[in-house]
Amino acid sequence: MPPPATFSSSTAAFLGGMKSALASVFFLVLAGTYIGMGALAHDFGFSPWWLALSTVLVWAAPAQVILISALGADSALIEAAIAVTLSAIRLFPMVVALLPLLRGEGTRLRDLLLPTHFTSVSMWVESIRLLPGVPRERRIAFCNGLAVGYMSTAASFGFVGYYLAAELPPLFAGALLFLTPLSFLLSTARNAKAMMDKLALVLGLLLGTILTATNVQLDLLWTGIGGGTLAYIVHRLREAAA
Amino acid sequence: MSAIWTDLAPYLALVLVGYLPNEVWRVFGLVLARGLNEDSEIVVWSRAVATAILAGVIAKLIVFSSGALAGIPLGVRVSAAACGFLGYLTMKRSAFAGVLVGEAALLLGGWLVVR
Numbered sequence: 044m045p046p047p048a049t050f051s052s053s054t055a056a057f058l059g060g061m062k063s064a065l066a067s068v069f070f071l072v073l074a075g076t077y078i079g080m081g082a083l084a085h086d087f088g089f090s091p092w093w094l095a096l097s098t099v100l101v102w103a104a105p106a107q108v109i110l111i112s113a114l115g116a117d118s119a120l121i122e123a124a125i126a127v128t129l130s131a132i133r134l135f136p137m138v139v140a141l142l143p144l145l146r147g148e149g150t151r152l153r154d155l156l157l158p159t160h161f162t163s164v165s166m167w168v169e170s171i172r173l174l175p176g177v178p179r180e181r182r183i184a185f186c187n188g189l190a191v192g193y194m195s196t197a198a199s200f201g202f203v204g205y206y207l208a209a210e211l212p213p214l215f216a217g218a219l220l221f222l223t224p225l226s227f228l229l230s231t232a233r234n235a236k237a238m239m240d241k242l243a244l245v246l247g248l249l250l251g252t253i254l255t256a257t258n259v260q261l262d263l264l265w266t267g268i269g270g271g272t273l274a275y276i277v278h279r280l281r282e283a284a285a
Numbered sequence: 286m287s288a289i290w291t292d293l294a295p296y297l298a299l300v301l302v303g304y305l306p307n308e309v310w311r312v313f314g315l316v317l318a319r320g321l322n323e324d325s326e327i328v329v330w331s332r333a334v335a336t337a338i339l340a341g342v343i344a345k346l347i348v349f350s351s352g353a354l355a356g357i358p359l360g361v362r363v364s365a366a367a368c369g370f371l372g373y374l375t376m377k378r379s380a381f382a383g384v385l386v387g388e389a390a391l392l393l394g395g396w397l398v399v400r
Binding site: 225227 | 383
């Protein structure tokens with residue numbers, strides 16, 4: 044559902060972004076994912092406020108899962124930090140692809156600080172889809188509203204999960220954990236309109252499975268660079284042929 | 286948690302081991318993206334790389350699951366993801382409908398196996 048083409052003010056755009064967040068499939072996804080995360084934090088002995096702070100500061104579900112399980116299991120801190128940073132590499136190309144959509148004439152660096160911090164899978168996928176329908180001067184406010192909507196959803200359901208912890212039977216706990224990959228898969232597929240994006244999705248699924256199964260180090264990094272570059276080359280060759 | 290952790294230690298660890306190693310990639314992106322527009326070749330390539338990394342994360346979560354999801358067999362998980370994708374394709378490309386179909390398939394498959 045594209046947002047209205049115009050917003051009368053930045054506040055209207057911010058609220059429009061929040062509304063889009065609450066109406067999107069990611070609302071349910073984040074609710075499910077963070078209920079699971081709350082249960083995990085409870086099991087490993089963290090406070091629900093620690094979890095809420097980690098949602099605001101880290102704002103990346105895979106990194107948070109790694110952090111909770113590593114710290115809770117008393118793993119070496121440096122090992123946990125390396126695992127977190129590897130899981131976060133994907134944020135780098137997302138920021139690079141997102142910011143040019145937000146920047147307009149007279150955009151200051153500090154206006155981009157919040158959208159940079161807010162960049163995550165849910166916010167990125169929906170921003171790439173919705174921003175082209177938003178006037179350029181309202182895009183930053185819209186984007187911030189979208190992310191604040193998602194972040195408050197995630198933080199609230201973290202508390203729900205924390206207090207539900209251990210009450211869920213294993214099959215339903217598994218179904219909650221399944222929400223994350225399933226919804227990421229379908230929303231990325233819906234987002235992949237250009238042939239290059241479809242190809243990058245398929246190559247990433249295949250390479251990710253193969254490289255993990257063969258215990259290749261830095262598997263996600265190679266999946267991204269290998270699959271993404273191959274999809275990009277095919278896109279360039281087709282453009283050159285057309 | 287071991288006894289040396291005081292009340293503040295988990296928060297310190299959150300910043301040092303969680304926030305900073307995660308945020309550094311966003312800041313790199315901010316620094317590198319200056320002066321680029323959305324049609325720049327590096328931005329188009331970055332979009333392809335981000336999509337492929339995300340797909341890799343999806344594959345890992347489904348194929349190499351952990352926690353409660355690992356208790357549901359691999360065949361059920363992959364079939365449920367395929368059902369969800371078919372549901373998405375056949376129901377006006379609605380991601381929400383696809384998620385419902387995939388989750389229903391996972392619960393049904395998991396229930397049949399565990400039963």
